[in-house]
Amino acid sequence: GDGEFKYYSDGEWKKSCSGKSVPIINPTTRETQFKVQACTQEEVNKVIDAAKTAQKSWAKTPLWKRAELLHKAAAILKEHRNPIAECLVKEIAKPAKDAVTEVVRSGDLVSYCAEEGVRILGEGKFLVSDSFPGNERTKYCLTSKIPLGVILAIPPFNYPVNLAVSKIGPALIAGNSLVLKPPTQGAVAALHMMHCFHLAGFPKGLISCVTGKGSEIGDFLTMHPGINCISFTGGDTGIAISKKAGMIPLQMELGGKDACIILEDADLDLAAANIVKGGFSYSSGQRCTAVKVVLVMDSVADALVEKVKAKVAKLTVGPPEDDCDITPVVTESSANFIEGLVMDAKQKGATFCQEYKRAGNLIWPLLLDNVRPDMRIAWEEPFGPVLPVIRINSVEEGIHHCNASNFGLQGCVFTRDINKAILISDAMETGTVQINSAPARGPDHFPFQQGLKDSGIGSQGITNSINMMTKIKTTVINLP
């Protein structure tokens, strides 16, 4: 349309009464690409009211029918992969191919939620009383899983579609309604995704999408008494949200500093390939699961760094439309933050494997060798194409560095010795440890983000999310 997009409320596309909009800046051109509505608190109230009403009848809609609608939405989402991917390219500078992959993966995720939901929600438990001391067999307990109510979903800019559906799919199959507050960068892709759910024919008000400024509707949404659960993915904002939220279940995924430990017996080619893929891929390292620090045994460090350097040299750098490996980071302030980490490392004597180069929001991939614990980059998340290498003299030193982090999302270890790998995995205080591969969330039915340290609360992955978005209801039959 005219570049200004409506929000989605009670099954309709609406303009905000505020008369105001929020600009979405294209990270590549740094010019306004689209505008979305700056919704008001009153509009948020209406959306939540509608969600509350719609949820009541949705919860009574047969599970197989809920699944059928989700399958339909998944198919429509996949049909719309190209226009949605184009939004991702313009809004978050995701490389064109990766943008398409994000949408296809999202369709698959929604279908999987429908399939998993009909299985795990289709069964409950039956307990009898006489296993507990002092009881006769006079009480029969039936358990089932019931929805929580209205779920608030807040996905981040790096997967505005995929990390929205990873909340929407589980929420809806479990009988909840859902209010989506997309990130500003990525809001139009999210609205287009919402359109696919609209076309699938979900009941009015069951899902809606409000856009706007965090300062205006952020706290209002997260502290709203009509919200029964918050599923958030993003940065530090999540910590603030969890402090302010009421007594409701929270599912939070707040980032990581995933370490990659390289032992002396590792396949260095495999390790180098995974370091480059893990550290720099899909939007220039802007992933919570990106490899964010390499901890390599000193005896193989020179060889590893050479191999990684050779692969970094082959990365293409440029606009997302050309499907370059390295594309502009999401905002200028993000680029400035990354540059701050780089300058700190420079001042403290890190070895630059490439020349530091930046044009606007585009930062060339950079490997920093000989990083030491006094440098910020050793601990902080750059969320960009800059990767520190710390040389270690023992495995313990590597584990110690990993465990000293305030994050605990994932980690990885490269070795040919499976026994060592398992021992290291046990010693690493992270929710997941990948043996001989870079960290990653998927496949999307695997448990993900197990709530360690500042990395989050609750657990994710399709099955865990469905369970998390339900509560157990028990009915006890008392025999005379």
Ligand code: G3H
């Ligand atoms: O940014 C956080 C995402 O959950 C990471 O997902 O491992 O599929 O890139 P990914």
